[in-house]
Amino acid sequence: MTPASFWDGVAEHYAKSKIRNPEQYHLSLERTRSYLRPEDRVVELGCGTGSTALLLAQNVALYTGTDVSAKMIEIANGRLAGETVQNLDFIVSDSDSDALGTSYDAVLALNLLHLVDDLPATLRRAHMITRDGGLFISKTPCLGPKRWVFAPLIRALKLFGKAPPIVRMLTPEVLEQAITDAGFEIIETGDYVSRYVVARKS
Numbered sequence: 788m789t790p791a792s793f794w795d796g797v798a799e800h801y802a803k804s805k806i807r808n809p810e811q812y813h814l815s816l817e818r819t820r821s822y823l824r825p826e827d828r829v830v831e832l833g834c835g836t837g838s839t840a841l842l843l844a845q846n847v848a849l850y851t852g853t854d855v856s857a858k859m860i861e862i863a864n865g866r867l868a869g870e871t872v873q874n875l876d877f878i879v880s881d882s883d884s885d886a887l888g889t890s891y892d893a894v895l896a897l898n899l900l901h902l903v904d905d906l907p908a909t910l911r912r913a914h915m916i917t918r919d920g921g922l923f924i925s926k927t928p929c930l931g932p933k934r935w936v937f938a939p940l941i942r943a944l945k946l947f948g949k950a951p952p953i954v955r956m957l958t959p960e961v962l963e964q965a966i967t968d969a970g971f972e973i974i975e976t977g978d979y980v981s982r983y984v985v986a987r988k989s
């Protein structure tokens with residue numbers, strides 16, 4: 788199973804699921820909003836069904852949501868059709884793709900980095916498409932500290948096709964080192980259920 792086929796298969800269910808911790812979600816959303824300016828061009832990697840994109844697009848000039856799953860993007864486009872927002876589009880794209888555009892003021896990866904095949908490559912690509920001085924903003928489940936629970940659980944779920952093909956057991960330290968190694972300087976971290984990291988391309 789590829790990541791695209793897994794996420795295509797769960798997209799309808801994902802679209803209907805509720806945010807697990809709305810308070811923490813909104814706190815991290817507000818932190819992200821505080822970094823965005825009305826003139827910014829933003830790309831979100833792994834945008835899923837576009838809910839966060841629809842909330843943040845109103846704060847910037849242009850916002851592109853991208854996802855490897857065509858089904859997720861179909862749902863996102865369906866949501867977009869019901870809105871008046873003009874500056875948002877959604878495209879099917881892997882986070883490593885060289886077709887993502889360049890010189891973004893901000894690149895967002897929310898609940899994505901633990902799922903990618905090659906984390907250093909994804910972060911290098913994110914660095915490449917961020918303008919000098921631009922921001923990389925991520926939120927990532929770090930299951931590493933509790934791998935003794937999560938690793939066997941995810942292995943079992945995978946046998947039934949109920950977990951994504953790749954789930955990394957990251958720790959905040961490993962994640963933040965990888966972000967730094969890609970050429971970013973970390974300027975804010977926080978814990979909003981998942982690890983929140985804001986980093987600047989220097």
Ligand SMILES: C[S@@+](CC[C@H](N)C(=O)[O-])C[C@H]1O[C@@H](n2cnc3c(N)ncnc32)[C@H](O)[C@@H]1O
Nearest residue numbers: 790794833834835854855856859881882897898
């Ligand atoms: C856990 S969901 C998160 C969706 C959304 N960002 C959110 O926070 O609700 C992970 C998303 O990442 C997408 N994804 C997984 N691997 C990807 C990759 N290599 N490139 C782009 N998107 C990917 C999946 O299709 C899915 O929509």
